[in-house]
Amino acid sequence: MAISSGTSGAAAAPIRQALVTNYIDFTGSTNDWRQQYLPDLMEKEAEVYGNRTISGFLAQVSAEEAMSADRVVWSEQGRLHLTYTASCENTVGGGEGDTSDNIFTIIKDVDGNTITAGKHGIRLGDTVVLTQGTAGSMATIKGYVSVVSTTTNSITVLPYGAADCDAAGLTDSTTAEDFRIMVYGSERAKGTEGRATSNTPSFKSHSNKPIILKDMFEISGSDAAQIGWVEVSGEDGQNGYYWYVKAAAETRTRFGDYLEMSMVEAEKALTGSTIDDATGGLGDGSGDAGPGTEGLFSAIESRGHVSTGITGVNPATDLAEFDAMLAKFDQNGAIEENMLFVDRATALAMDDMLASMNSYGAGGTSYGVFDNSEDMALNLGFSGMRRGSYDFYKTDWKYLNDKGTRGGLNDTVNAIRGAVIPAGVSSVYDEVLGKNMKRPFLHVRYRASQTESRKMKTWVTGSVGALTSDLDAMTINYLSERCLVVQGANNFMLLK
Numbered sequence: 407m408a409i410s411s412g413t414s415g416a417a418a419a420p421i422r423q424a425l426v427t428n429y430i431d432f433t434g435s436t437n438d439w440r441q442q443y444l445p446d447l448m449e450k451e452a453e454v455y456g457n458r459t460i461s462g463f464l465a466q467v468s469a470e471e472a473m474s475a476d477r478v479v480w481s482e483q484g485r486l487h488l489t490y491t492a493s494c495e496n497t498v499g500g501g502e503g504d505t506s507d508n509i510f511t512i513i514k515d516v517d518g519n520t521i522t523a524g525k526h527g528i529r530l531g532d533t534v535v536l537t538q539g540t541a542g543s544m545a546t547i548k549g550y551v552s553v554v555s556t557t558t559n560s561i562t563v564l565p566y567g568a569a570d571c572d573a574a575g576l577t578d579s580t581t582a583e584d585f586r587i588m589v590y591g592s593e594r595a596k597g598t599e600g601r602a603t604s605n606t607p608s609f610k611s612h613s614n615k616p617i618i619l620k621d622m623f624e625i626s627g628s629d630a631a632q633i634g635w636v637e638v639s640g641e642d643g644q645n646g647y648y649w650y651v652k653a654a655a656e657t658r659t660r661f662g663d664y665l666e667m668s669m670v671e672a673e674k675a676l677t678g679s680t681i682d683d684a685t686g687g688l689g690d691g692s693g694d695a696g697p698g699t700e701g702l703f704s705a706i707e708s709r710g711h712v713s714t715g716i717t718g719v720n721p722a723t724d725l726a727e728f729d730a731m732l733a734k735f736d737q738n739g740a741i742e743e744n745m746l747f748v749d750r751a752t753a754l755a756m757d758d759m760l761a762s763m764n765s766y767g768a769g770g771t772s773y774g775v776f777d778n779s780e781d782m783a784l785n786l787g788f789s790g791m792r793r794g795s796y797d798f799y800k801t802d803w804k805y806l807n808d809k810g811t812r813g814g815l816n817d818t819v820n821a822i823r824g825a826v827i828p829a830g831v832s833s834v835y836d837e838v839l840g841k842n843m844k845r846p847f848l849h850v851r852y853r854a855s856q857t858e859s860r861k862m863k864t865w866v867t868g869s870v871g872a873l874t875s876d877l878d879a880m881t882i883n884y885l886s887e888r889c890l891v892v893q894g895a896n897n898f899m900l901l902k
Contacts (some may be wrong), residue, residue: 408519430593439560442715445876447508458659458808458810459659459662460663460666460667460804460805460808461663461665461666461805462666462806463666463670463803464666464669464670464848464850464890465769466745466801467827467829467846467847467848467852468846468848468849468850468890469539469846469848469849470849470850470851470852470861471849471850471851471852472851472852472853472854472859472861473616473851473852473854474708474853474854474855475628475855476616477614477615477616478479478613478614478615478616478821478851478889478891479611479612479613480611480612480613480891480893481575481609481612482609482610482611482893482894483609483610484606484607484608484609484610485515485516485517485608485814486530487588487589488526488527488588488589488605489515489516489586489588489589490512490513490514490515490516490521490526490528490586490587490588491512491513491514491516491583491585491586491587492510492511492512492513492583492585492586492587493510493511493513493579493581493582493583493584493585494506494507494509494510494511494571494576494579494584494585497752500703500831503876505750507570507571507572507576508549508562508563508564508565508570508571508722509553509560509561509562510536510560510561510562510563510585510587511558511559511560511561512528512559512560512561512587513582513583514583514673514794516737517896519612521559523557523558523559524555524557524559525559526558526559526563527589527605528554528587528589529551529554529592529601529602529603529605530551530552530553530554530602531550531551531592531593531594531601532550532551532589532591532592532747533548533549533550533551533589533590533591533592534548534549534550534551534563534587534588534589534590534591535547535548535587535588535590535753536548536549536563536571536576536585536586536587537585537586538576538577538584538585538586540581543576545576545577545806546575547566547567547568547571547573547574547576548565548566548567548590548747548831549563549564549565549571549574550563550564550566550593550765551563551564552564565586565712568752569623571890589742592852595729601718601859612709612891614699614700614851614889614891615699615889616699616852616853616887616888616889617668617672617698617699617887617888617889618860618885618887619661619664619665619668619799619884619885619886619888620883620884620885621657621660621661621664621884622655622656622881622882622883622884623653623658623881624651624868624879624880624881624882625653625654625880625884626870626879627868627870627878627879627880628870629649629650629767629880630870630871630880632649633647634647634649638651638652639652650880657882658864658882658884661886662862663728665862665888666805666889667805668699668701669701669850669889670701670702670703670805670890671701671702671703671887671888672696672699672700672701672704673699673700673701673704674696674699674704675696675697675698675883677696679696679697680696681696681698690720698723699889699890700889700890700892701889701890702825702848702892703822703825705890705895705898706825706892706894706895706898706900707900708895709736709892709895709896710895710896710897710898710899710900711896711898711900711901712897712899712900713727713730713731713899713900713901713902714735714902722761725763726794727758728793729793729794729799731826732793732794732796734899735897735899738896738897739828739894739896739897740795741828741829741897742795742796742797743797743799743830744796744797744798744799744826744827744828744829744831745797745799745801745826745827745829746799746800746801746824746825746826747796747801747802747803747806747825747827748800748801748802748803748806748823748824748825748901749802749803749806749807749813749816749823749824749825750802750806750807751813751816752823752824752901753800753802754803756788756800757788760788760791761788779861788800798826799829801901803824806822806823806824821902822900822901822902823902824900824901825847825899825900825901826898826899826900826901827847827896827898828847828894828897828898843879846893847892847893847894847898848890848891848892848893849890849891849893850888850889850890850891851888851889851890851891852886852887852888853887853888860885860886860887860888861886861888862884862886863883863884863885863886864882864883864884865882865883866880866881866882866883867880867881867883868880868881
């Protein structure tokens with residue numbers, strides 16, 4: 407019979423000669439460890455990207471509360487005083503004494519909401535300020551409301567200083583909303599009855615729905631018992647020589663980042679969206695029952711303010727741009743303290759702007775509230791400023807700088823450069839609790855009850871670590887159900 411012998415691998419040659427049988431390429435495809443000379447192994451994995459997680463923004467500016475419903479509903483105060491845009495029915499300019507010059511039609515409120523017929527708050531006997539034009543070329547008169555239609559939005563304003571609005575200084579206009587009317591009081595004759603109608607507070611209700619986020623990590627039982635020569639580490643302090651420790655930790659860290667990124671970026675699906683048809687059951691594509699949820703950026707763009715800056719490149723990089731922001735805040739809640747979360751380019755531009763406002767002292771550049779000496783490290787950055795009656799505290803937002811997240815998108819036109827977030831709390835009426843509550847302007851709602859919390863669920867299945875099935879693997883599952891509540895979005899501003 408024939409006898410065959412197996413190969414014993416490389417043979418030791420007794421001569422100084424590089425033979426195929428005694429030369430081993432450690433870096434080759436075989437990764438043969440049988441050579442007698444070991445390399446200097448650097449076991450510790452190099453952390454070349456530093457701390458890679460981008461979470462932390464919501465932890466600074468929001469709170470977290472439990473909810474046990476499919477949606478959260480809250481109401482916000484309307485404006486106390488009455489200001490509207492209007493048009494003149496027959497356009498001012500019909501000649502002195504023309505009564506049609508005094509008839510105006512209410513179109514929108516000061517926030518741009520269209521007024522339905524008979525739903526404005528101007529009443530018979532009100533005294534108003536009526537303006538036309540823009541700053542620098544504005545005509546202003548004061549008048550008395552003598553007629554208010556009960557079926558349309560038309561009112562008659564009789565000026566105090568002339569026979570009609572044309573003679574008082576208003577000019578012919580074909581612009582639909584060229585006039586603005588503000589109620590400042592009323593005037594009644596002696597012995598007359600009181601008001602025939604009353605004004606009730608306007609009701610603004612907003613709602614949001616939670617979304618379910620899931621992720622998982624899986625490793626076979628053999629690989630879970632496989633040790634490596636690389637010592638791994640993670641953002642949460644995990645370390646060891648088992649590669650699955652790193653992979654599982656990175657999955658958890660990435661999922662934690664997704665929880666925050668979803669609250670920032672998420673949008674509700676509009677009517678007609680095909681997302682539900684494509685995914686099979688996220689919702690019906692309309693209202694709160696549809697896919698998606700309202701994130702921070704979406705809430706600010708729909709209910710807050712967006713600043714593209716005067717230069718169109720970097721918002722908030724000179725005082726003129728800041729003053730435009732202050733004027734907008736003055737028209738709303740006038741929250742004194744605000745947080746500026748910006749990307750690197752905007753942060754440096756703001757530093758340069760503030761530095762240019764500072765005088766340069768002898769013997770060294772004088773930045774901030776100290777005097778620099780030759781032996782002192784020069785501080786070229788600013789953490790905050792006060793302009794007018796507003797305080798701004800500037801913070802770099804890693805989410806906008808990291809190339810793996812928004813930092814990789816910020817080279818595009820209209821990229822998001824930052825956000826202005828008011829500090830403190832707001833008072834709103836919570837329809838679930840049935841009372842007024844003071845809450846942070848931002849807070850995260852997660853689904854929870856006495857027996858189930860879906861804030862951040864983690865569970866292990868399989869036969870490795872947890873004996874739940876005959877699958878020769880370990881599966882780590884992650885789940886969260888949450889949404890973001892943005893109260894008083896009129897006090898927020900997005901920088902683009």
